[in-house]
Amino acid sequence: xxxxxxxxxxxxxxxxxxxxxxxxxxxxxxxxxxxxxxxxxxxxxxxxxxxxxxxxxxxxxxxxxxxxxxxxxxxxxxxxxxxxxxxxxxxxxxxxxxxxxxxxxxxxxxxxxxxxxxxxxxxxxxxxxxxxxxxxxxxxxxxxxxxxxxxxxxxxxxxxxxxxxxxxxxxxxxxxxxxxx
Amino acid sequence: xxxxxxxxxxxxxxxxxxxxxxxxxxxxxxxxxxxxxxxxxxxxxxxxxxxxxxxxxxxxxxxxxxxxxxxxxxxxxxxxxxxxxxxxxxxxxxxxxxxxxxxxxxxxxxxxxxxxxxxxxxxxxxxxxxxxxxxxxxxxxxxxxxxxxxxxxxxxxxxxxxxxxxxxxxxxxxxxxxxxxxxxxxxxxxxxxxxxxxxxxxxxxxxxxxxxxxxxxxxxxxxxxxxxxxxxxxxxxxxxxxxxxxxxxxxxxxxxxxxxxxxxxxxxxxxxxxxxxxxxxxxxxxxxxxxxxxxxxxxxxxxxxxxxx
Numbered sequence: 001x002x003x004x005x006x007x008x009x010x011x012x013x014x015x016x017x018x019x020x021x022x023x024x025x026x027x028x029x030x031x032x033x034x035x036x037x038x039x040x041x042x043x044x045x046x047x048x049x050x051x052x053x054x055x056x057x058x059x060x061x062x063x064x065x066x067x068x069x070x071x072x073x074x075x076x077x078x079x080x081x082x083x084x085x086x087x088x089x090x091x092x093x094x095x096x097x098x099x100x101x102x103x104x105x106x107x108x109x110x111x112x113x114x115x116x117x118x119x120x121x122x123x124x125x126x127x128x129x130x131x132x133x134x135x136x137x138x139x140x141x142x143x144x145x146x147x148x149x150x151x152x153x154x155x156x157x158x159x160x161x162x163x164x165x166x167x168x169x170x171x172x173x174x175x176x177x178x179x180x181x
Numbered sequence: 182x183x184x185x186x187x188x189x190x191x192x193x194x195x196x197x198x199x200x201x202x203x204x205x206x207x208x209x210x211x212x213x214x215x216x217x218x219x220x221x222x223x224x225x226x227x228x229x230x231x232x233x234x235x236x237x238x239x240x241x242x243x244x245x246x247x248x249x250x251x252x253x254x255x256x257x258x259x260x261x262x263x264x265x266x267x268x269x270x271x272x273x274x275x276x277x278x279x280x281x282x283x284x285x286x287x288x289x290x291x292x293x294x295x296x297x298x299x300x301x302x303x304x305x306x307x308x309x310x311x312x313x314x315x316x317x318x319x320x321x322x323x324x325x326x327x328x329x330x331x332x333x334x335x336x337x338x339x340x341x342x343x344x345x346x347x348x349x350x351x352x353x354x355x356x357x358x359x360x361x362x363x364x365x366x367x368x369x370x371x372x373x374x375x376x377x378x379x380x381x382x383x384x385x386x387x388x389x390x391x392x393x394x395x396x397x398x399x400x401x402x403x404x405x406x407x408x409x410x411x412x413x414x415x416x417x418x419x420x421x422x423x424x425x426x427x428x429x430x431x432x433x434x435x436x437x438x439x440x441x442x443x444x445x446x447x448x449x450x451x452x453x454x455x456x457x458x459x460x461x462x463x464x465x466x467x468x469x470x471x472x473x474x475x476x477x478x479x480x481x482x483x484x485x486x487x488x489x490x
Binding site: 084 | 183218
């Protein structure tokens with residue numbers, strides 16, 4: 001196994017900060033906007049971004065929820081292992097809001113397709129945007145593009161991009177993992 | 182990730198504790214789906230399910246059908262009374278004919294014990310037992326235990342008494358097996374004639390006095406007298422049964438604690454339970470029905486997810 005660290009430490013933090021500033025450019029004080037993290041790994045990104053935004057915009061409410069997409073995936077009954085659901089926690093109304101969906105890695109785009117279906121079960125947002133911490137370029141299976149991107153990565157299908165978080169894994173880090181064959 | 186240990190749901194007997202916990206956790210997510218404005222998910226959109234009922238049912242059939250539709254499965258319903266079964270067709274032939282129309286799963290209720298097990302050995306589809314004679318009714322037991330878990334947070338250590346016609350009840354057997362798996366203490370209560378002789382071998386207590394049983398328990402699950410399965414008289418009269426084993430407000434109020442009252446339905450009001458008890462705060466009968474849909478969605482989802490196409 002070969003690991004290549006793409007981003008960590010202070011640079012990781014600067015990237016999160018930049019994404020927050022870009023969000024504020026388009027969403028001002030977030031009064032009509034909400035953040036939704038995609039289960040299982042996108043919720044850490046969403047939590048971190050929401051936390052940073054609260055620091056930058058004190059006194060403003062930043063709504064942030066978790067969205068599980070298991071029941072909307074297109075590979076149910078097409079894989080060997082069982083797909084088990086996670087919790088969905090959206091304690092606010094998305095009808096008429098600007099929704100920013102967040103996931104750690106954007107790869108084939110299939111997760112985002114499922115997430116849009118899952119989210120629309122909660123209402124009709126005014127607008128939906130996508131923020132991805134890592135964009136694995138040129139590997140899309142569906143016509144999906146992110147509005148905000150942390151870093152862009154060129155990778156091949158056998159490689160994996162793993163994002164670790166301080167809160168759960170002890171360290172902020174983005175690693176490109178290649179199987180040595 | 183690990184799924185269920187079984188390909189069919191024929192009885193609680195085939196499940197282990199992990200299976201039951203998995204079904205409960207999955208049901209939790211489906212319960213939140215059922216409280217959304219759009220109560221439907223597309224998971225089973227390429228699955229066709231046949232509900233085959235050789236015996237009457239209201240709740241179970243509707244509950245399964247709703248669960249299937251909310252998972253976006255295609256559903257066909259079949260009731261034996263309006264079918265070729267009355268023309269002499271065998272069970273395997275009936276089901277194989279239905280399966281020839283490309284059906285993936287079969288939900289079956291049948292008056293004979295073991296019908297589901299028999300079918301699972303002879304046809305290709307996945308079978309869900311919706312009640313087989315006086316044998317098992319696994320989804321009912323799961324939703325009963327799930328409702329207890331919802332009310333008390335945990336099933337382990339809770340004391341549950343099952344009152345009534347234990348001898349003819351599939352709900353009783355499945356409930357006992359399920360509750361014991363989850364670490365609850367179980368007691369059965371009823372007239373001697375309606376309690377199977379070797380019930381003690383399942384590790385349950387036996388009590389013939391309703392008041393003593395109620396004083397012991399946290400939850401009382403009141404069963405219906407299954408007159409349709411009783412070929413002989415097991416007690417002198419229904420009125421006498423009600424006097425000795427019917428739950429009324431007076432008995433409930435005489436207890437020094439507040440117990441929870443359950444009933445799998447259909448209720449015979451004024452026989453095993455009076456209206457004021459059935460409709461009281463202590464009754465979670467309608468919660469059971471609500472949870473039934475979530476539990477059945479979980480079971481169907483977990484079973485359907487096993488088959489790689």
